Amino acid sequence: MANDQHPDHDVQAGEFLIAEVYMHIRRNPKLWPNTALLVVYDEHGGLYDHVPPPACKPDKFHSSEADPGTNQPFKFDRLGVRVPAILISPWIPRNTVVDRVFDHASIPATLAKFFLADDPNRSPREINADVFIEPNVAPVDANRNLLSLANMRDDCPTFDV
Numbered sequence: 001m002a003n004d005q006h007p008d009h010d011v012q013a014g015e016f017l018i019a020e021v022y023m024h025i026r027r028n029p030k031l032w033p034n035t036a037l038l039v040v041y042d043e044h045g046g047l048y049d050h051v052p053p054p055a056c057k058p059d060k061f062h063s064s065e066a067d068p069g070t071n072q073p074f075k076f077d078r079l080g081v082r083v084p085a086i087l088i089s090p091w092i093p094r095n096t097v098v099d100r101v102f103d104h105a106s107i108p109a110t111l112a113k114f115f116l117a118d119d120p121n122r123s124p125r126e127i128n129a130d131v132f133i134e135p136n137v138a139p140v141d142a143n144r145n146l147l148s149l150a151n152m153r154d155d156c157p158t159f160d161v
Contacts, residue, residue, distance in 0.1 A: 001013065003016065003017040004017075005041075016161065018039055019159045019161050020161045021037065022037060022088060022159070023158065023159055023161050025037060026156065026158060032090060033090065033152055035089070036087060036088065036089040036091075036132075036133070036147060037087070037088040037089070038085065038086070038087050038088075038107070038132070039085065039086040039087075039088070040083065040084075040085045040104070040107070041083045041084045041085065042083065043081075043083060049081055049082055051082060053078050053079050053080055053081060053082075054078065054079050054101060055077060055078050055079075056077060056078060056079050056103070056125070056128065057077070057124060057125075057128045058075055058076060058077040058124070059075075059076035059077070059123060059124045059125045060123070060124055061076050061123075062074065062075045062076060076125065079101070079103050080103075085102065087132055087146055089146075089147050090149075090152040090153045090154075090156050091147035091148070091149045091152060091153070092146055092147055092148070092149070092153075093142065093148065093149060094153065094155065096146065098146065100130050101130060102129070102130050102132070103125070103129055103130075105123070105125045105126040105128075105129035106129040106130055106131060106132065108122070108126050109122070109126045109127070109129040109130075109131050110131040110132045110133055112126065113131050113134065114131075114133055114134070131144075132146050132147075133145050133146055133147050
């Protein structure tokens, strides 16, 4: 039985999987205050998006004219279609919706910035990607560090799974 949200499967099975992982973390008093659960979808779901993919600083990579089948090289100077992502933590303010542009390189960029002190030996796309959290330095900027609360929330939902 599939537990994803891809067509032609029942999306409720994917919802259940996310809820089950969340509740395993939520019920563990050692994990919950120290975990941020990031759910990133791998595609846009085949829905029309009215926002064109934004430009970005060109990467050092490029394809040949033949690779993309367009008779023009792809210069990695734009992002792809938008995909949904959800960041879950008791350290995020209630009802937070973020309108910054993240891309898939934001995940390793966040880890590098947080744990490796922004190591410069990364791809240009990763270096230029926006990050979800900043290292904990005072004062915490809630616009840059999504895990910005001084005290952990106690009103996060629970589910019966």
